[in-house]
Amino acid sequence: MNYTVAIYSGNIPSTTFIENLIEGMSEKGLRILLFGKKLKDVSYKENVEIIATPQSELPLILFVIKEAGKLYFKNRNKLSKLLTSVKARNKSFRYFVKDLGAILPILNAAPDIFHIQWAKTLQVYPELMQLLDSKIAVSLRGAHINYSPLNDPELAEAYRSHFPKVDAFHAVSNAISSEAQKYGAVSNKIYVIHSSVRESLLTGDVHPKIKGTKLEILSVGRFHWKKGYHYGLDTMKMLKESKIDFHYTIVAQGDVPEEITFLMNEYDLSNEVTVIPGLQYDALIDKLKSSHVLLLPSVEEGIANVVLEAMAVGVPVITTDCGGMNEVVTDEINGFIVKVRNPEAVAQKISALLGKTENELSLMTSHAREKIRNEFSRQGQIEQFHSFYNKLATE
Structure with missing residues (x-):
């Protein structure tokens, strides 16, 4: 089965458990895309592609112009909606460009599955839910579900708005699965896959x-x-x-x-x-x-x-x-x-x-x-994630 999965945390490389997921899925032969800020050089298998967003001002502006041009020729209506939405929530030109730099390459790549590792991303970049032609998966982890939305009414509202539209969830525990359902996550779309140890x-x-x-x-x-x-x-x-x-x-x-x-x-x-x-x-x-x-x-x-x-x-x-x-x-x-x-x-x-x-x-x-x-073995976790992606890709 040939399909592409974007494993998105916003940082390259990411935390240990996300890097383990990337390594495990690349060993399964999936084509993996990584987007975000490149923190340091990292070596992956040849089926893992890094599409890093520059952080310096001039390279970032040039990157946004290039990616905007790509999207214009692919779907100018989508580009127009993106620009309108990002501009409406960013009064600062700097953050306007920064957000475009994060979102544009993802829209252009249009992976079959876009797996968001941190649920708060739905609030930070709502355009991904609105404009991305991909199956959306979201991981449900600790603080992002258990107490952050209790302290942040806007985040809670973002969850209530977006969770019902998510195609599949990965929950690290049954307890977190139950918490997510309070914000509209559909129970039969939640798959509990525990963390693993070396x-x-x-x-x-x-x-x-x-x-x-x-x-x-x-x-x-x-x-x-x-x-x-x-x-x-x-x-x-x-x-x-x-x-x-x-x-x-x-x-x-x-x-x-x-x-x-x-x-x-x-x-x-x-x-x-x-x-x-x-x-x-x-x-x-x-x-x-x-x-x-x-x-x-x-x-x-x-x-x-x-x-x-x-x-x-x-x-x-x-x-x-x-x-x-x-x-x-x-x-x-x-x-x-x-x-x-x-x-x-x-x-x-x-x-x-x-x-x-x-x-x-x-x-x-x-x-x-x-x-x-x-x-909680690593091999067991890899098999579960592979099944998770296979099921999502064929739905």
């Missing part, structure tokens, strides 16, 4: 050990209210009061929020808590493997990749029941799960973890790894 994480033996040593607790994720780090610190306060010997490491990009600094001082946790400002992937995995338990204290998530990675390498996990996390973790079977905003329950689960025998821990982490191998 196959290399599923190799090697797993021997979790926590007894007789200081308990090393790890949390990973950017500083943001939804990550619930203040609840994590509440738990650490309780552990200290219970005389549990532990150390808590937070790996998070960005400045440490005042609230976190205040709580660390207020709870007298300066010796028990360390904040690391981000790690490269390999270093992060090494840190994960050297930890005794991964804690996800989040208020909201899609499905947190770091939990999948911890389960793959045999590190016990404690997570809140937020977003799609209960689609991954079954309490007391392959990890621990507690209600959100409940640091007392987290402290109780840590005590339960400390009370488990080595055989009980081995069984739990074996179940966790098997869950990842069966439902």
Whole structure:
């Protein structure tokens, strides 16, 4: 089956999971188009074509003139509608040209399938829904669905306007699928395809050990209210009061929020808590493997990749029941799960973890790894996306 898929995030290269999708689909032999801002040189297979929009002013203007000329000869009525629409929402000439530079090459290429990786793109470039002669697919991920439209009425309205017209959705969890339906996404057009982990994480033996040593607790994720780090610190306060010997490491990009600094001082946790400002992937995995338990204290998530990675390498996990996390973790079977905003329950689960025998821990982490191998493998994800595109291309 011959068809072209544009995998659009706006940046080239994109995030790791989108790059994995590009690589996987190119291995399947699909012709892939990538549009947007080129951040650095990247090597793809020969069936992946990059159509980058220049960022400097003069090259961008020349690029827009060239692409506008192409569209004029293909469909001057479409060009007229595009210019009218983009001009109406851009008072600045600079942003008018910038938006044209993003949209024109996509309209000219007219891929069979245009797969939008970030749902907010529908609000940023509404002309794609109005003028693009392609099947439109949209990925539903975390923040873009769970809470951004709650804080942004205009985004919510854009979703309500565009979601009913989308040809197919990819959702990272059943929970996010349900959220999207509140904005008009049609249920039978939503396909749940879970995130995946690298196959290399599923190799090697797993021997979790926590007894007789200081308990090393790890949390990973950017500083943001939804990550619930203040609840994590509440738990650490309780552990200290219970005389549990532990150390808590937070790996998070960005400045440490005042609230976190205040709580660390207020709870007298300066010796028990360390904040690391981000790690490269390999270093992060090494840190994960050297930890005794991964804690996800989040208020909201899609499905947190770091939990999948911890389960793959045999590190016990404690997570809140937020977003799609209960689609991954079954309490007391392959990890621990507690209600959100409940640091007392987290402290109780840590005590339960400390009370488990080595055989009980081995069984739990074996179940966790098997869950990842069966439902979150990269090869399985590639096959699901290939079927997703095949079905969309033939409808």
